Amino acid sequence: MNFTPIEELFHKFDETALILQEELACTYLDALGETGENFFHGNVVQEEVSELSRKRLSRQYHEFSLEKYSKEDIRKAFQLAILKGMKENIQPNHQMTPDAVGMFVSYLIGKFTNNNYELSMIDPAAGTGNLLFTILNHLSDKRISAYGVDIDETLIRLSYSGANLQEHSVQFFNQDSLEPLFIDPADIAVSDLPVGYYPNDVRAADYELAADEGHSFSHHLFIEQSITHVKPGGYLFFIIPNGLFLSEEASKLNDYLKKTTHIQGMVQLPLSMFKSEAAAKSILILQKTKEGVTPPKNALLVDLPKLSDRRATESVMNKIDAWFKEEK
Template identity: 55%
Template sequence: MEKLFTALNESSEQLAEELQLSYIEAVAETGENLFHGDVLQDELSELAKKKVKKLYADIQLDTYELEEIRKAFQLCVLKGLKEGAHPNHQMTPDSVGIFVGYLVQRFMSNKPSFSLLDPAVGTGNLLTAVLNQLKDHKVESSGVDVDDLLIQLSYINANLQKHPVQFYNQDSLQNLFVDPADAVICDLPVGYYPNDEGASAFSLKADEGHSYAHHLFIEQSMNHAKPGGYLFFIIPNQLFSSKEAPKLNAFIKEQAYIQGLLQLPLSMFQGEQHAKSIFILQKKGEGAAPPKQAMLADLPKFSNFEGMQAMMKQINEWFEKSR
């Protein structure tokens, strides 16, 4: 993985310097090159082309595990995001993405093939982390994002890992061109949605002022889940303590059954006010039913092997007894 990261990183630096690009734009360019097995930038000098080709020469993508490719690409994207191109975009942590993948796999275990949607796909790190946990399933997946650079990175990320994903570069809170999905995953973008006119189409629009984007994403996800479909949200812990929370509570109660709420370790976040949880819903419809008891737990640190083993045992028992 280190070798792949080095090749991606050094070729990105070379392309950024030669083409007057930001580092993160160059990551997109080098990822495209690596996927096609060629240097696609005609405007590069011959010397620069030789340097970049030399970096690619030792990389055979077929010899890497999908998770190695995802992590190497993710490290370059993280470096680019830290340089300030997208200061407001936070990538879903690795351990969280892998754990969400495990949960999706468990809840969808009786469906050998299903459709999956991420309406806030960003760089595709959460989506591909989840897909990498679904090796025994045939998954038809889609991702939506309004940011053209992030969706380009997502597309390249998926290509390098050979995941066939349909991507849509559009405002995720407008009319989506995607079919309803069996499962939805979303690391909710937290904040206000500036388009008041667009928000007016939602039940969860604010009574006054800008609406919460994270509330609208929950409604949009529900709209694009099939009846009986599962939704896996990464939510801020304060989701149900805002002045708009009663309306959100009523909406969820009307539309879905709560399957689980798993609080992520506080040590992952810079202070309690930034802490998040994994919130699992099932949209009401044929075949859907409330669990005997919702899965509620505080997750231990992911590095705590014994704690995680005990947690996995609890989750497995919940699947046996409550569903």
């Protein structure tokens, strides 16, 4: 059979992960992280694998060559295997940013940092790293130092394996992202915000956006943490729920953003991307305040059409280009 490179890679990741899942008595996602590490090293690094399985696996790893595949093919194939694992073990925090969204965020970052060749970037809710890797793959003309943080050990392991396979130099931190981060302020923060309540009220009390009563919104705290960890004048790109500014804590969030940032724009993503209108999201673009940096005369406000509608998409892209010519 003639497989595409993505299909070929997916079958390699899947087949070897299934063997390791049985050998190590672990979940598919954990086994996928392990096999990703093996592909990178070219051999079986787990000592507890039986001799028979070791031979079967070694053949796959020795035949594998990173040079044969593009970074995007590797990312997409690894992503497909992760999605398979997530279907077996669904958890609310195991959500992956859709490719189309990651690509559009990459496009926006490229536009806003047009004159910068070297950048540092942090994702405080890195998850499987898919958003980070999409950006790094699509902004290959820039030298980006990237940092990813996530509390979930399985997800950070998958991020680590994915970074190695795509040969991206990313520093990952397995910790609660809302605890102190020992990372220098970055030029850019990007995050598909985890929506919900933060259970640690003691830690939340250190934030300006902590709720006056009860648990605080974790997505509000992630916004504040990101702003804290971006350099003055740096940009922030958040994938937010459309109802972000409609909650009971919205006025406090609004006041905080007015004080610390300039709102550059909001891009509403197509409703067709989401299961329901209630699940729909937008991209919020902020710039941290800095002496000499002024807010735009008019914020960039765009509703993205279905990306399959070429004419409507071209019209929106022209509108964005015109905004950059006028404002930047």
